[in-house]
Amino acid sequence: MLRDTHLKINIGYLEDNIKSIQNHCKDTKVGAVLKSNAYGHGAKYMAKSLYNIGINTFLVATLLEALELKNENDNYHVIIMGHTPDKYLKEVIDKNITQTIFTYDQAKLLNDLAYEPVKVHIKIETGFNRLGMQINEDTVKEIKQISNLENIMIEGAFTHLSLESKDSDLRQFNKFMELMNQLETVGIQIPVKHVCDSIGMVLYPDFHLDMVRVGALLYGLESEEKGVLDIKPILSFHTKPSHIKTIKKGETVSYGNRWVAGDDSFIATLPFGYSDGYPRNMYGKGQVEIKGKSYPIIGVICMDQCMVHVDESVTLEDEVHIINQKISVADLASLAGTNKNEIVSRFTSRVPRVYIKNNQVIHTENELIK
């Protein structure tokens, strides 16, 4: 590991979460969203762990993320949900990656570059207005043209819900289904239709269709819908003090001398900072847990370190918990004024990932020296 600051990822819990999700989804295929380094959990080992339990459709945002997974195991079915610029489409073909497209021109280009059928998913615009083919009187014709291309296999079609309200989500879903039905009447069968992310999957069993695209819930990042599914957070974050000292009343800590000791105080220096992914704006709000007791982070959080106001019971040998059962990703997100996904996806390559199952370390990943 070579560093006390590390993320611990519980693969046993991941497997439990998958079971809960599969129970909820019945016959619908579960696609695992592994973009952004699997929401900070480490895409390579997450993919491997999921593949071992029978999940092999992995969704990512970018070509580079797809290549990372394909280079690990060519058997993975990897779908890029985002846009790949034309000049890189050759890579998509060479590595047998499934690409999202939303225009005939992209399909034509893929077709012309390909030497065997290339799988695509067509993204349909239903109201989110990010990426997608807009629905108008020409849409069916355009998709028909795509389906006629010799080297293009339309494997899927999808849209993404904005999750503003049940009404607006239903409007989007109906718009999508209406197009799917029109396609069927002109003889175009789309094998994998999908609409739901984690929240959609929980809220709308009727929208599951052929596949769900599950990110947050896989990692146990519970949402407002918690309670419907039995899931557990799989990630925790830990370190050990690098230094403990006492300072006198009136002495100060960190940049700008902003924290002033109201009394003689024990200060522990911890070897993590904002460049590991911990939000710098946790200044004045963050807590860590040591031997079951909470201690405040004090002073401005530095790039690589921060300071905690402790007491005489804390030693250099004690484990410091930055995220655990008590201090959740959700707590951190709400204190930092962001969402859970941002908290976890910010963990950087500098932080070793330690994978455990049944309290045993089964793998460690250290991106810097791989």
Ligand SMILES: *Cc1c(COP(=O)(O)O)cnc(C)c1O
């Ligand atoms: C990120 C993403 C998902 C997964 O979202 P979660 O809320 O994390 O489950 C699903 N679909 C698309 C298109 C995405 O970009």
